[in-house]
Amino acid sequence: MTSGRYTRFAVAGATAMVLVTGCATGGDNPPAKDTKATAAPKAGAAVLNDKQVGVALPEVNAVPGLKNGMRTPLPVWDPSTGDCVAGQPNGFLCMGAVSVGSSVYTAKGEASAHFILYAYEDTKAAANAYRALRTKNQVDRILSEVPLKAIGEQGTAWRGTAKTTGYPRTTTQVQVGTTVLTIDAVGSAKYTEIDRLTAWATMFAERSRKAQDSAALPPAG
Numbered sequence: 001m002t003s004g005r006y007t008r009f010a011v012a013g014a015t016a017m018v019l020v021t022g023c024a025t026g027g028d029n030p031p032a033k034d035t036k037a038t039a040a041p042k043a044g045a046a047v048l049n050d051k052q053v054g055v056a057l058p059e060v061n062a063v064p065g066l067k068n069g070m071r072t073p074l075p076v077w078d079p080s081t082g083d084c085v086a087g088q089p090n091g092f093l094c095m096g097a098v099s100v101g102s103s104v105y106t107a108k109g110e111a112s113a114h115f116i117l118y119a120y121e122d123t124k125a126a127a128n129a130y131r132a133l134r135t136k137n138q139v140d141r142i143l144s145e146v147p148l149k150a151i152g153e154q155g156t157a158w159r160g161t162a163k164t165t166g167y168p169r170t171t172t173q174v175q176v177g178t179t180v181l182t183i184d185a186v187g188s189a190k191y192t193e194i195d196r197l198t199a200w201a202t203m204f205a206e207r208s209r210k211a212q213d214s215a216a217l218p219p220a221g
Contacts, residue, residue, distance in 0.1 A: 045177030046215035048119040048208075053101040056117055056179070056211035058204060063113055066105035066191065092132035093118060093180075096125025111167075111187025115204060118180045123153075130154060130175040133182075143169065149198055152176035152205045157194060168192040172201045176208040 048056065060068045099119040106112045120126040134156050138145065143160035155174035162169040170192040171184045181204045185192045 045123055046212045047121055047178050048099060048117075048211055048215055050099045050101075052211045052215050053099045053117055053119050056204075056207045057101050057103045058115055058200075058207065062103075062203065063105040063200070066107045066111060066113055068103060068105050092136075093129050095129065096121045097129070107187070107191075111185065111191035113183065113185045113191060113200070115200075116182045117204075117208060118182075120178050120180070123178050126175050126178050126180050127153070130173065130180050133173055133180070137171075137173075143171065146194060148172060148174075148194075148201070151198075151201050152181075152209075155201065157197060157201075159192070159194065162186045170194060170197045172197050174201050174205055176205045177212045179208045179212070181205060181208060 058068075062068070097118055098121055101117045101119075103115045104112065105115075118126075118129065120129065137143075137156075137158060142163065143158035146157050146159050148155045148157040152174045153176065155172065157170065157172045159168075159170045161167065165186065167186050168189055169184070169186045172182065174181045181201065183197060183200055183204065185197055185200075190196075
């Protein structure tokens with residue numbers, strides 16, 4: 001798997017395929033309650049452009065033990081990006097989307113962690129995409145939903161086993177203002193434990209919120 005950190009434009013209303021999907025509640029486990037922060041969403045939540053999405057993505061050294069590759073721009077309809085792909089059924093992730101960014105970290109033979117940030121035209125579009133993704137993940141019934149502490153406006157996590165490799169897998173999705181953030185970690189327990197994913201999701205949410213707060217400020221001068 002090629003690692004890298006990049007941003008790119010997503011056409012609103014296009015169709016999508018997400019590398020982190022396929023995450024769902026297990027057959028015998030009741031779904032965990034979706035977590036919601038006690039504080040109301042900030043009124044200043046702003047729409048992020050490509051450059052601001054790049055700033056919000058985790059830094060190169062954000063995941064100790066895993067290596068982040070060079071920032072690489074990718075074609076608009078490249079399936080490997082895990083966002084909007086023509087002809088695929090997950091178009092709800094692209095409705096109202098204005099930009100998408102991804103940062104991938106790997107350690108050969110041990111683990112990989114894929115961070116994706118979807119930026120939307122407003123908080124309503126972000127909330128709709130979050131809910132649609134969560135519903136799809138529940139219906140897929142591949143992973144079991146587990147509690148996630150309050151992060152952003154709403155957040156969910158799943159744990160289980162990757163179908164293709166048999167390795168442990170943990171994923172999270174969080175809405176922060178006008179963005180939806182997903183993390184998909186596959187590999188050794190060291191990199192897939194829920195506490196570690198919670199810490200990563202918290203860091204990712206803080207970066208997204210900070211980028212939105214900065215974008216909401218009036219131009220200098």
